[in-house]
Amino acid sequence: MCPIRRYIVPAGTYCERTPVSCFRCMCSPGYTGQNCENKYVPCDPSPCLNDGLCRQVDSLSYECQCPPGVYHV
Numbered sequence: 726m727c728p729i730r731r732y733i734v735p736a737g738t739y740c741e742r743t744p745v746s747c748f749r750c751m752c753s754p755g756y757t758g759q760n761c762e763n764k765y766v767p768c769d770p771s772p773c774l775n776d777g778l779c780r781q782v783d784s785l786s787y788e789c790q791c792p793p794g795v796y797h798v
Contacts, residue, residue: 755784 737753738761752761768779773789781787 738750738756740748740750740760743749750759750761752758755765757763757765765785767781767785767787771777771779772787773779775791775795777789777791777795779787779789
């Protein structure tokens with residue numbers, strides 16, 4: 726039996742009961758985590774390789790700027 730708990734989730738998040746894990750949430754864009762409790766920040770942690778500089782383009786995407794002498798192949 727699943728414990729009864731209340732979670733505050735971002736607007737637009739949909740949560741449903743499941744027999745295996747008690748519930749599952751489908752997060753709104755920009756949120757992650759089991760309860761959609763984490764705001765997604767594209768450059769955290771830095772996804773760029775070879776000491777590239779991460780630049781956030783918008784709330785969901787990023788681009789990497791390569792250091793001098795390093796090129797994306």
